[in-house]
Amino acid sequence: MAELNYARYGKDNIRLFKVDRDAKAGTQTVTEMVVCVLLEGDIETSYTEADNSVVVATDTQKQTTYIMAKQNPINPPEVFGALLADHFVKTYSHIHGAHVKVTQHRWTRMIVDGKPHPHSFLRDSDEIRVVNVHAQDGGKGITIRSGIEKLLVLKSTGSAFYGFHRDVYTQLPETWDRILSTEVESGWTYKTFGTLPEVQSYAEKFNDTWKAAREITLNTFANESSPSVQNTMYKMCEQILAAVPAVEKVEYSLPNKHYFEIDLSWHKGLKNTGKDAEVYAPQSNPNGLIQCTVSRKGGKAKL
Numbered sequence: 001m002a003e004l005n006y007a008r009y010g011k012d013n014i015r016l017f018k019v020d021r022d023a024k025a026g027t028q029t030v031t032e033m034v035v036c037v038l039l040e041g042d043i044e045t046s047y048t049e050a051d052n053s054v055v056v057a058t059d060t061q062k063q064t065t066y067i068m069a070k071q072n073p074i075n076p077p078e079v080f081g082a083l084l085a086d087h088f089v090k091t092y093s094h095i096h097g098a099h100v101k102v103t104q105h106r107w108t109r110m111i112v113d114g115k116p117h118p119h120s121f122l123r124d125s126d127e128i129r130v131v132n133v134h135a136q137d138g139g140k141g142i143t144i145r146s147g148i149e150k151l152l153v154l155k156s157t158g159s160a161f162y163g164f165h166r167d168v169y170t171q172l173p174e175t176w177d178r179i180l181s182t183e184v185e186s187g188w189t190y191k192t193f194g195t196l197p198e199v200q201s202y203a204e205k206f207n208d209t210w211k212a213a214r215e216i217t218l219n220t221f222a223n224e225s226s227p228s229v230q231n232t233m234y235k236m237c238e239q240i241l242a243a244v245p246a247v248e249k250v251e252y253s254l255p256n257k258h259y260f261e262i263d264l265s266w267h268k269g270l271k272n273t274g275k276d277a278e279v280y281a282p283q284s285n286p287n288g289l290i291q292c293t294v295s296r297k298g299g300k301a302k303l
């Protein structure tokens with residue numbers, strides 16, 4: 001006999017673009033996002049008995065997303081995600097949980113002739129802001145995890161890696177000065193919100209937290225003399241927890257994108273290693289991958 005162990009369904013890759021027009025100021029602001037909605041609840045019979053009466057069509061979920069975006073602000077993405085997720089669990093009594101993922105892409109206002117342009121924007125980076133919301137019925141509240149992904153950074157000095165374990169398998173030399181590059185993937189989870197109004201009252205702080213996390217990531221990366229990716233990312237986590245009382249845990253996943261020195265001594269004794277290194281070979285793979293989750297020791301997050 002078979003048994004259904006897992007069932008979620010919804011619409012993925014709902015692309016959405018909104019223009020906010022400020023007639024008084026004569027400026028416009030744009031937001032582009034991709035939304036994924038996944039629902040769970042008493043939907044087993046749709047799988048096991050072809051009972052479509054329990055299915056809120058994925059097309060309905062898409063249309064709902066558009067209508068909600070028309071009728072509400074879509075910034076910050078945490079509040080829009082919570083609004084949408086809350087709608088599905090409140091509207092359909094047999095839907096007990098909604099997962100909404102919002103991926104916001106960058107459209108940065110152009111500076112033209114030294115001035116911010118009223119309605120022109122540029123994609124200045126592949127970096128994305130990613131928000132995952134999970135709303136549940138039965139008073140279980142709304143959980144929100146926000147994050148940064150695809151933020152590519154590099155420093156050409158100020159990074160070392162020495163003192164690591166050595167054995168017969170170790171070839172890597174110690175280094176006191178290396179190139180460090182990574183594509184930042186970072187996420188922070190807030191203390192569970194009780195209700196949608198609680199999420200809405202926190203609206204401004206979602207943007208502040210994103211800015212703080214981004215600034216801490218970049219400042220620490222740039223300013224710290226890094227002894228390892230592990231230690232540098234831990235310091236980032238500590239600072240984000242200290243800066244935002246409502247954050248319960250912080251996660252980083254950092255690839256170590258290697259830049260290898262090239263020994264050119266075979267050519268007329270050309271010096272290009274150690275302190276003479278100037279020309280490097282960027283590596284696409286393999287890459288290191290360092291991950292961690294850091295939470296508050298013995299303390300609870302505060303909204």
Ligand SMILES: O=c1[nH]c(=O)c2[nH]c(=O)[nH]c2[nH]1
Nearest residue numbers: 161172227228229230256288
């Ligand atoms: O910061 C680093 N951490 C490691 O675990 C590691 N391993 C490695 O080969 N290089 C590095 N660099």
